[in-house]
Amino acid sequence: MAALIEGFYVGPLQMRCSVVTCLETGDTVIIDGGDEAPRLIDWIDTASGDGPDESNMPELEIERTVVVLLNTHAHFDHSGAIPPLLERYGVEWYLHEGDHQLQTTAKQSAERWRLHAPEPALPTKTFEHGDEVIFGSLRFEVRHAPGHSLGSVCLILRTPEDEPDHAFVGDVIFAGGVGRTDIPNSGGDWPLLKKSIEEQLFTLDDETVVYPGHGPLTTIGEERKSNPFVGERAMDPTRNFYF
Numbered sequence: 001m002a003a004l005i006e007g008f009y010v011g012p013l014q015m016r017c018s019v020v021t022c023l024e025t026g027d028t029v030i031i032d033g034g035d036e037a038p039r040l041i042d043w044i045d046t047a048s049g050d051g052p053d054e055s056n057m058p059e060l061e062i063e064r065t066v067v068v069l070l071n072t073h074a075h076f077d078h079s080g081a082i083p084p085l086l087e088r089y090g091v092e093w094y095l096h097e098g099d100h101q102l103q104t105t106a107k108q109s110a111e112r113w114r115l116h117a118p119e120p121a122l123p124t125k126t127f128e129h130g131d132e133v134i135f136g137s138l139r140f141e142v143r144h145a146p147g148h149s150l151g152s153v154c155l156i157l158r159t160p161e162d163e164p165d166h167a168f169v170g171d172v173i174f175a176g177g178v179g180r181t182d183i184p185n186s187g188g189d190w191p192l193l194k195k196s197i198e199e200q201l202f203t204l205d206d207e208t209v210v211y212p213g214h215g216p217l218t219t220i221g222e223e224r225k226s227n228p229f230v231g232e233r234a235m236d237p238t239r240n241f242y243f
């Protein structure tokens, strides 16, 4: 069964929040509830307000029930709206243990950007690498991909054989870019991030659609071919000598 996947660019850093809904059951998973909780809630509950910035089925109307909140990692632009979303939906919130400490510093991190974030929520559930988390007919594989933060995970939504899978990757990789490794308190590490991308993402099918935390959608095949930091282009040593 295909899934409805809606993207909302939220907050001053235009972080992608993904709202994934099972077409069979209406079960809805919110990935990276980072900001603009009222906008998300209006759309999910009553299909009103500004709605998503992108959707794989824009004409579809469906009744939704939010069943869980998932996070790729704990930077405040990804987790700042968790408190109002938890309050509204009363569901579990999953975050990898490697980012639990980082999550407690979300408010101070926001202040470094001169932004306001509420007192951070604490996760109620923990992901492990290799876990499968299943909600309705939505089945996500959890892949631990540290390097941007200690507890970054990529959430791979498995779909029927004839359709591409979907990878929600947070700030591990972007269209033509990779996550920062210099953010305080995060355990950033470039060799580790590169290894995570190679082992956890480049082992997926080329057709897999990638939903980065910022910027446009891409695919595994496109990044493998053209990302200047990882993959085939980066492996060509003549391209690494600029002067």
Ligand SMILES: [Zn+2]
Residues within 6 Å of the ligand: 073, 075, 148, 171
């Ligand atoms: Zn981040």
